[in-house]
Amino acid sequence: MTPSSFTFTLSDKQIEKLKAFLDQKGFEFSTIDHGLFRAKSKGVVVQAYKTGKVLVQGKEALEFSRNVIEPEILQQATIGYEFLIHPEYFKAHVGIDECGKGDLFGPLVIAAVFVDPQTAKDFIEMGIKDSKRISSTRRLNQFALEIKKKTKYALLSLPPLRYNELYEKKFKNLNLLLAWAHAWVYKKLSLELNDSPRVLCDRFAQPWVLQQSFKRIGADQLLEQKTKAESDPAVAAASILARLTFVEELAKLSQVIGLPLPKGASSKAAQLAKDILLRCGKDTLRKVAKIHFKTIQQNFADRAL
Incomplete structure (x- = not known):
């Protein structure tokens, strides 16, 4: 028909x-x-x-x-070509994506979204796509509401203070921290689903980095990593939830500190971090920024001279 x-x-x-x-x-x-x-x-x-x-x-x-x-x-x-070209989109699985790893200010957010064949079809028809291709916060909100209505998901948001603590005391490496967070959010969603479906993640490091984290939770055989995984409807949906949460949390931090905190890690962001350090001190900066960024470490070194 x-x-x-x-x-x-x-x-x-x-x-x-x-x-x-x-x-x-x-x-x-x-x-x-x-x-x-x-x-x-x-x-x-x-x-x-x-x-x-x-x-x-x-x-x-x-x-x-x-x-x-x-x-x-x-x-x-x-x-009509998605099913023929990408049949894997329509098999039950979890997609995971993050937001905030490259942003000097704000949290690190990881989201996991489950799709079955019908949900995958719905997401594709709705136009769910990688959040980096969506410039409007209003549209992010609309998509996020639909995603949350249609399927189960899990979120992990690490505010800067917690992020800095984990980075400095446990991981000392961003990719290791990311891998742990991906496994954590997958396990959380699996418990809610009462199942352990296949999981797809963007390949952000050497394959063993994610594999060892998923092995610790007994899910390494379920893990698939690939570049540009955001083309998958589950990963695209996860990217939307992660990005919206990041934007909302960054806005809250801006209100707390009384300054508009920018996205990214531009020279403008670096200068603002320096101003916060000089005006408010290191403890305040730790609450809003990722301390291991080179620009911030250079500010610490300059201040120590």
């Missing part, structure tokens, strides 16, 4: 281009709740939403999607 409904996620510019095309082709426009527009023609209805989601329905939906959306708007073929 030919599908009569297709969902795409478009950028604002792509939606504008689509709207102009529909207008030129004589589609009849109307408004929709919580949406941008509804456009109707013989055999096809197009609905565009503020989240970037575009729904194409009707007897001619497949033809319209293949002849208009893919070549004219997306400029790539996407319909």
Whole structure:
């Protein structure tokens, strides 16, 4: 049976281009709740939403999607090929991702998300993708709400004070800390699922680093590591939960210290860390920043001179 409904996620510019095309082709426009527009023609209805989601329905939906959306708007073929190209997406598994490891300020957050075949399909249709490709916090929130409604997940957020303690007293290496945190959040989710499914993680270090952490919890044989794992719907969903939690926690830290703490590790962030150190002292800086970063260690060395 030919599908009569297709969902795409478009950028604002792509939606504008689509709207102009529909207008030129004589589609009849109307408004929709919580949406941008509804456009109707013989055999096809197009609905565009503020989240970037575009729904194409009707007897001619497949033809319209293949002849208009893919070549004219997306400029790539996407319909119906995920299951053929990536059947592993649709097998029950857990995806894990992190946020904050490269940010001087704020926590380190690791998220794990479980998907079964239906959830994976839902996430792909919703346009769930790597959080680095989502610039809007509002959209992150919308996606996160849907993820939490549809499946089970686990989160670990290490505020700077706890992060610094673990780094200095236990691991003394970021990749070892990350591997421990990945295994911890997987175990937490497995206990909630009452099962130990396959788990997919981004390869951020030599394979043995993650393997030894998962071996300690008896899950090394379930572990798969690959580069750019965020293309997987479970990992993409985990990246959204991790990033949103990071953004929220960074905002809370900014309120506590009374200064807007930036993301990343730019020269601006390094200068702010130096200012906090000089004005408030090392103990205050430890509460908001990752102390092992080279820029901060250099500030400590300069102050000691």
